[in-house]
Amino acid sequence: MFDSLISPKSVAVIGASHNPSKIGYVVLKNLATHGYRGEVYPVNPKGGEILGYRVYRDIGEIPPVDLSIITLPAELTVRVFEDVARKSKFIIPIAGGFGETGPEGKELENKILEIANRHGARVIGPNTVGIYIPRSGVNTALIVPERSRFPGDGKIAFITQSGALGLLTMDSFAMYGVGFSAFINLGNRVDVNENELLRYFGDDDHTQVVILYIESFKDGREFMRIAKEVSVRKPIVVLKAGRTARGGKAASLHTGALGGSDAVADGAFKQCGVIRAYDEVELVDYARALAYGKPFSGNRVAVVTSAGGVGVVTTDYIESDSRGVGLKMAELDEETKRIIREEVVPFASVENPVDMTAQASDDDYDGVLEALNDDPNVDAILVYALFQTPLISERLVDIIEKWHHRGKKPIVVGTIGSEFSMKMLGEFEKRGIPAYPSIERAVKALRVLHDRAHILGRLIE
Numbered sequence: 366m367f368d369s370l371i372s373p374k375s376v377a378v379i380g381a382s383h384n385p386s387k388i389g390y391v392v393l394k395n396l397a398t399h400g401y402r403g404e405v406y407p408v409n410p411k412g413g414e415i416l417g418y419r420v421y422r423d424i425g426e427i428p429p430v431d432l433s434i435i436t437l438p439a440e441l442t443v444r445v446f447e448d449v450a451r452k453s454k455f456i457i458p459i460a461g462g463f464g465e466t467g468p469e470g471k472e473l474e475n476k477i478l479e480i481a482n483r484h485g486a487r488v489i490g491p492n493t494v495g496i497y498i499p500r501s502g503v504n505t506a507l508i509v510p511e512r513s514r515f516p517g518d519g520k521i522a523f524i525t526q527s528g529a530l531g532l533l534t535m536d537s538f539a540m541y542g543v544g545f546s547a548f549i550n551l552g553n554r555v556d557v558n559e560n561e562l563l564r565y566f567g568d569d570d571h572t573q574v575v576i577l578y579i580e581s582f583k584d585g586r587e588f589m590r591i592a593k594e595v596s597v598r599k600p601i602v603v604l605k606a607g608r609t610a611r612g613g614k615a616a617s618l619h620t621g622a623l624g625g626s627d628a629v630a631d632g633a634f635k636q637c638g639v640i641r642a643y644d645e646v647e648l649v650d651y652a653r654a655l656a657y658g659k660p661f662s663g664n665r666v667a668v669v670t671s672a673g674g675v676g677v678v679t680t681d682y683i684e685s686d687s688r689g690v691g692l693k694m695a696e697l698d699e700e701t702k703r704i705i706r707e708e709v710v711p712f713a714s715v716e717n718p719v720d721m722t723a724q725a726s727d728d729d730y731d732g733v734l735e736a737l738n739d740d741p742n743v744d745a746i747l748v749y750a751l752f753q754t755p756l757i758s759e760r761l762v763d764i765i766e767k768w769h770h771r772g773k774k775p776i777v778v779g780t781i782g783s784e785f786s787m788k789m790l791g792e793f794e795k796r797g798i799p800a801y802p803s804i805e806r807a808v809k810a811l812r813v814l815h816d817r818a819h820i821l822g823r824l825i826e
Contacts, residue, residue: 367565369454370489371547372501373431374403379424379449380436381407383415388459389436392495392505393418399515400502406430424448431455434495434505439463439473442491446477450484457505458491464553465492474555481556493552494528497535499545500571508532519544520573520656521649522566524559526551526580527606534645541787542794543653546571558583560591567595574652576602578645585630589637596638597824600655600817603639604648605630638820640813647809654799654810659775660818663744665695666811667737667774668718670749671725671757675781675804676718679747682808690812694718701740708732726756731764738772746772747811749779750793750800752786762792769798775814779807 376396382389393407397416406427407420414420421427424445433453435442439462449456464471474491481488489495495505499518506515506528513532516539525531528550535548546569549562559577566572575595582588592601605627634641640655642648666683670676682689694717697705702715709729714720719737721729730748737743746768750761769776778800780790786802793800801807 367562369431370487370496371498371503373455373503375406375428375430375432376401376403376503377406377408377424377427377430377433377449377452378436379408379433379445380441381409381415381418381420382436383409383411383413387436388507390415391507391509392434392436392459395504395506395510396502398510399497399499399504401504402502404430424452427452429453432457432503435459439470439491443473443476446480447484450480450486453486455487455489456481457489457493457495459493459495459505459507461492463491464555474553478555488556489549490552491555493550494532495550497532497545497548506532508536514539517542517544518571519546520571521652522546522562522569522572522575523548523577524551524562524566524575525549525578526554527578528552530578530645534649537645538649540791542791543649554583560584560587563588563595563601564591567591567599572599573656574600574602576604576642576648576652578604578606578648580605580607582630585633589633592639593637593824596820600652601639602642602648602651602655603634604642604645605634638824640816640820646806650801650806650810651813653794654777654813655817657797657799658777658810658814660814660821661745661775662815662818662822664692664815665742665744666692666747667695667697667740667743667745668747668749669721669730669733669737670718671721671723671751671754672749673714673720673722675749675751675779676720678804679749679779679808680718682805683747683811690808690815692812692815695740695743697737698740698742701736701742704736705733708736723754724756725754727758727760727764729756730761731767734764734768734772734776738768738774743774745775745777745811745814747777747779747807749781749807750789751781752789753782759789759792762789762796765793766796766798769796775811777801777807777810777814779804 380389412422432455435458439460442458464474513536705715710724
């Protein structure tokens with residue numbers, strides 16, 4: 366059903382503008398510059414041409430389309446909605462000023478929903494930035510492309526009630542090369558809701574993980590039912606906002622959402638196999654771990670580093686229940702320690718964490734990772750690829766890739782540093798290896814892979 370939204374063959378922009386500062390221009394430009402190859406029909410009473418597209422003076426002049434984006438203010442949106450609904454399978458009314466503003470705005474919402482239902486059209490929004498689908502080039506976002514990055518195609522579908530938070534999140538992760546299969550901003554969610562989209566992306570071959578930013582649920586019981594079904598096939602990560610009384614009030618002012626008890630939501634997530642995130646960084650970090658990593662049910666972690674202090678802090682994070690993830694540092698087999706001792710410099714530590722010191726080389730990493738992969742006491746490996754020391758080169762990425770894809774144990778990577786390290790982080794991302802720019806984020810990614818194994822065990826049994 367949603368194929369006409371995700372991969373529309375034709376798009377109309379109602380309220381397309383010649384003025385670069387207007388939403389109707391920005392939306393049209395984003396369609397033009399992100400590779401959309403379908404038919405585009407800008408509509409503006411002035412006619413003419415915008416960005417090389419012929420502009421139609423009236424909605425009645427355009428043929429039926431898969432998707433219409435209305436870039437007009439709320440009252441004008443309602444005025445043209447009947448004509449748009451006659452022509453469209455899906456409609457995205459961008460404007461705010463609807464249900465989030467109170468009873469009068471809610472009445473406008475009811476009007477557009479009634480019209481859409483009468484004509485068999487579906488609505489995303491209102492009060493939305495719409496959608497961004499990298500593989501089909503559909504981009505209805507309201508942000509200026511010169512000031513932000515849009516991610517490329519990837520494995521993560523992002524459903525969000527907040528358009529701004531969603532776009533800012535994608536912008537911040539795009540510089541690491543993180544890709545998304547789809548981004549859909551529900552806005553006030555007058556029609557299409559998270560449950561329908563969760564079911565759709567649960568069956569989408571382009572998507573490996575579904576993430577959601579939610580302020581309230583359209584139908585919590587239905588969400589649980591669908592999430593439990595989808596979680597068996599694909600991980601789901603949710604950032605549920607409005608956890609506190611003041612946060613819930615802010616949510617109602619934002620999208621008109623009425624959130625329920627946070628304790629109830631937390632219990633529901635656990636029952637249906639949803640992994641919970643508490644900010645936008647965790648939301649995408651967890652998705653990347655689940656998209657690229659291997660779940661593991663044991664709790665014994667081996668840590669490899671060339672910086673002793675990094676290993677010590679990591680140990681605390683792994684073992685602590687209050688300020689960490691409550692896993693265990695693996696007790697390495699004596700044979701493993703013997704092999705590592707032969708591999709590294711004499712003053713390195715062969716205990717766990719394995720500290721190869723700043724004298725570590727690419728080949729040292731290769732030998733240590735091989736030994737840890739063969740150790741029956743190790744369930745997962747956290748390896749720090751620290752490129753600042755003289756004997757480490759870009760070849761370390763190749764070595765870690767080899768063990769990530771061919772090794773027996775799940776691997777998560779930590780890469781700490783500035784420009785060059787961030788460049789390498791992008792290289793890990795490109796190769797589908799879960800890699801993170803801080804100790805805490807790397808350790809949390811391990812915990813999520815551990816949680817996923819237990820979720821699968823519980824849902825499948």
